[in-house]
Amino acid sequence: MPAAAKSVLTVALIGNPNTGKSTLFSALAGMSQHVANYPGATVEKKTGRMTCAGQRYELIDLPGLYSLSPRSRDEMVAVDVLLGQQKGANPVDAVICIVDAVNLLRNLYLVSQVRELGLPTVVAVNMLDVAAARSIALDLPRLERQLGVPVVGVQAHRRVGIAELKAALARAVKDPAPGEETLFPPVFEDEVARLQGTFSRTAGAGPMPAFLARRLLLDTSGYLAGRLRPSVDGSGLGATVGSSYHAGCTAGPVGSGTPALSTALQEARERLRAACCPIPAVEPAVRYAWAERMLTGALSEPDRRRPTVTDRIDHSLTHWFWGLLFFAAVMLIVFQSVFTWARPAMEAIEGAETALGGWLQNHLAEGALRSLLVGGVLSGVGSVLQFLPQILILFFFLGILEDCGYLARAAFLMDKFMARIGLSGKSFIPMLSCFACTVPGIMAARVIENERDRLTTILVAPLLTCSARLPVYTLLIAAFIPDRTYCGGLLNLQGLTLAGLYLLGIIVAVTAALVLKKTLLRGQSPPFVLELPSYKWPSLRTVVQRVLGRGWIFLHTAGTLILAVSILVWAGLYYPHHSDAVAPLIQERQQLQQQVKQLAGNDSARSNAEVRLREIAREIDGVHQRHSILGRLGHFLEPAVRPLGWDWRIGCAVIASLPAREVVVATMGVMYNAGEDEDNRALKERLRDVTWEGSGKPVFSIPTALSIMVFFALCAQCGATLAVMRRETNSWRWPAFTFAYMTVLAYLGALATYQVGTWLGG
Amino acid sequence: MNTNSVPLQHLAAGQAGCICRLLGQPDVLHRLEEFGLRPGTRIEMFRPGNPCIVRLGGCKVCLRADDLLHILVEPIDGAAPGQGCCRRRRWRGGTG
Numbered sequence: 001m002p003a004a005a006k007s008v009l010t011v012a013l014i015g016n017p018n019t020g021k022s023t024l025f026s027a028l029a030g031m032s033q034h035v036a037n038y039p040g041a042t043v044e045k046k047t048g049r050m051t052c053a054g055q056r057y058e059l060i061d062l063p064g065l066y067s068l069s070p071r072s073r074d075e076m077v078a079v080d081v082l083l084g085q086q087k088g089a090n091p092v093d094a095v096i097c098i099v100d101a102v103n104l105l106r107n108l109y110l111v112s113q114v115r116e117l118g119l120p121t122v123v124a125v126n127m128l129d130v131a132a133a134r135s136i137a138l139d140l141p142r143l144e145r146q147l148g149v150p151v152v153g154v155q156a157h158r159r160v161g162i163a164e165l166k167a168a169l170a171r172a173v174k175d176p177a178p179g180e181e182t183l184f185p186p187v188f189e190d191e192v193a194r195l196q197g198t199f200s201r202t203a204g205a206g207p208m209p210a211f212l213a214r215r216l217l218l219d220t221s222g223y224l225a226g227r228l229r230p231s232v233d234g235s236g237l238g239a240t241v242g243s244s245y246h247a248g249c250t251a252g253p254v255g256s257g258t259p260a261l262s263t264a265l266q267e268a269r270e271r272l273r274a275a276c277c278p279i280p281a282v283e284p285a286v287r288y289a290w291a292e293r294m295l296t297g298a299l300s301e302p303d304r305r306r307p308t309v310t311d312r313i314d315h316s317l318t319h320w321f322w323g324l325l326f327f328a329a330v331m332l333i334v335f336q337s338v339f340t341w342a343r344p345a346m347e348a349i350e351g352a353e354t355a356l357g358g359w360l361q362n363h364l365a366e367g368a369l370r371s372l373l374v375g376g377v378l379s380g381v382g383s384v385l386q387f388l389p390q391i392l393i394l395f396f397f398l399g400i401l402e403d404c405g406y407l408a409r410a411a412f413l414m415d416k417f418m419a420r421i422g423l424s425g426k427s428f429i430p431m432l433s434c435f436a437c438t439v440p441g442i443m444a445a446r447v448i449e450n451e452r453d454r455l456t457t458i459l460v461a462p463l464l465t466c467s468a469r470l471p472v473y474t475l476l477i478a479a480f481i482p483d484r485t486y487c488g489g490l491l492n493l494q495g496l497t498l499a500g501l502y503l504l505g506i507i508v509a510v511t512a513a514l515v516l517k518k519t520l521l522r523g524q525s526p527p528f529v530l531e532l533p534s535y536k537w538p539s540l541r542t543v544v545q546r547v548l549g550r551g552w553i554f555l556h557t558a559g560t561l562i563l564a565v566s567i568l569v570w571a572g573l574y575y576p577h578h579s580d581a582v583a584p585l586i587q588e589r590q591q592l593q594q595q596v597k598q599l600a601g602n603d604s605a606r607s608n609a610e611v612r613l614r615e616i617a618r619e620i621d622g623v624h625q626r627h628s629i630l631g632r633l634g635h636f637l638e639p640a641v642r643p644l645g646w647d648w649r650i651g652c653a654v655i656a657s658l659p660a661r662e663v664v665v666a667t668m669g670v671m672y673n674a675g676e677d678e679d680n681r682a683l684k685e686r687l688r689d690v691t692w693e694g695s696g697k698p699v700f701s702i703p704t705a706l707s708i709m710v711f712f713a714l715c716a717q718c719g720a721t722l723a724v725m726r727r728e729t730n731s732w733r734w735p736a737f738t739f740a741y742m743t744v745l746a747y748l749g750a751l752a753t754y755q756v757g758t759w760l761g762g
Numbered sequence: 763m764n765t766n767s768v769p770l771q772h773l774a775a776g777q778a779g780c781i782c783r784l785l786g787q788p789d790v791l792h793r794l795e796e797f798g799l800r801p802g803t804r805i806e807m808f809r810p811g812n813p814c815i816v817r818l819g820g821c822k823v824c825l826r827a828d829d830l831l832h833i834l835v836e837p838i839d840g841a842a843p844g845q846g847c848c849r850r851r852r853w854r855g856g857t858g
Binding site: 018066067069071100102103104105106109134136220221278280281283284285288305310311314318320408411412415416419424425526527528529530531532533534 | 786788789790791792793794795796797798799800808809811812813815817819820821822823824825826827828831
């Protein structure tokens, strides 16, 4: 037994979705959980440790799946882990297969696939209490005899049966059950044997395991064959998307493996079809027949099914009217809480940032280092942390909704609407989350297993108006949109403008989704099939663990990038930092400082001098930024932004807001010598007075303000979004594409707004 | 094909049927059959429409039928679950 000789054995936990797998994992591993991503994949890798009878185990929680046919990202990773081909995961020594007592027949399908791996296997039957409540009787000892592997009844959420499960695992590892006979007809097994011969000849390696040969024959998508190619680069998203793109055809062109292997597979499938053993239809037939044999005499179900609590709840919650009403109420409460709870935390982070910045200002000498720490590092860290409260709170609520089973109902309710734009109901919650913050929205898109739908959702997500756009909107609307009311005070022009901007985001997002699904991400989506799990009380532990995991992934992946871009933008605004341009101002400052020292505290001349000193400080900042690299870039780009009604300073502020769009307010403040103050009152007034250089014409008019707002409604000025997008799609291709298409849209939108606006305004 | 078979969408709420045939691409069908949607299985309409909710085995499933997938069922009129299905297996009424 080579497995038992190792000091730490790797145990994979596998099971259908909604079987209580995460709860069982927590019960087994306790607090020793670690969440990361598989290298080169966007699938979460959850590991934990446990000890039983002196043997140490490493537990791997595989994604919940119905079958080992590798079609989705989750299934591909699970198959790769089980076959020992996944980077970053140890070869598996044993498997715990968790099954749902209420749904045993379908759960045994996966068990039948797992048992062919030839690994020591234990079956944990969960939800026995639910089964008992439904008068489903299970004879576990008989099931164990018929299955030939240890079967243990557990109640994961009550921690019942965990010790027995561990003991059964230890027994199974020490004394593995003998290999089972095949389920497939002889003609199929002949082909498996032939394939085992072909493959060892082709690759020059040892004989292929029978399990792998069977899966190769059954996997008509060509994914597995592609993985077996020696130099295949199958870990990137390109390969993942590719194989699901072509999942419809047999022996797909992407990743079809070594020519000899793919030809052999195709020929074998042809021969099998001729012998009335069609691939892949033979698999469900033989496996379900086996599962039914296994359950014979072990399972007895009542003839008449009584309505359960879940049924009663579902009668209301999936109703087209009451269900939608309830859903709207839930969403309202969630988003209200996200905004009200996140605000104090965000203000606290901002306060700490300001306090720390002030302390640094006072304790460090003026110069590049201080400016870097305050303007680059601190503001970068601040803008990363600013996102965290919203992300954590949103995922807390989504976690609760998911864990209690409601999220599937929400997907059902929204599917009708989402189907019209070519997506499924599963895209709705991620998109809705984007109105709070695009980052958790994109992360929440992991629940969409269809790769094209997921990509479409992610690519249009930044178009939906997130809360970071609000500072820009409120500043410009308050400064330039007249405060007029219509319909007896019911409608307000400022409010209408804001609503219009939200609507613009939604309309463009819907259009973009439609266009993407018709062009770049074209292809037939598999039918929308979604299991609606029984309702249950959410487990706080599971929810909190998930929230912390997501928060960490954000800090880890997006945080570093945002920090880097913040420092780059700081450098762009700081250097070359010539002192020639500010020499007269510095001279004046010195004179004033002398004056202030000499004057008495209550002298009006002294307070005038102090006011002037503050002005000078702002002007110095402004002069430096105007002469900086970015300032020059702004001058250089002015011809491009002039048709939008912008002067070079707006263009410059827009470039500086690349890492985070809300920064544009502060940058404009510095650019226009208004400084940064509490409620931007000075900035609002300053903006109204700004004139084009060389003429007395004001820069800001209603069309210009609208053009800036339209630009910010449509642009992708958010480092965090782009970084998370890279993380979730595993490539720079998609964030680059999103940035490009959104910037073009934003430019054209702003151009149209300004030109039409000025034309209408005469 | 059985003449009594109708598309799944024709089942009324609470009405049960037996899946007679699935029509669609082989790969799509493979996935659905693995999921438990296969000929001979009893299916009960819970919430008709598109998407609809059906009861399948011990769970509820939300399904959206489209051009890619046609599910033909043979309605079971007023019969108790476990009876009258075209290829209903009787093996489950075991000793328990």
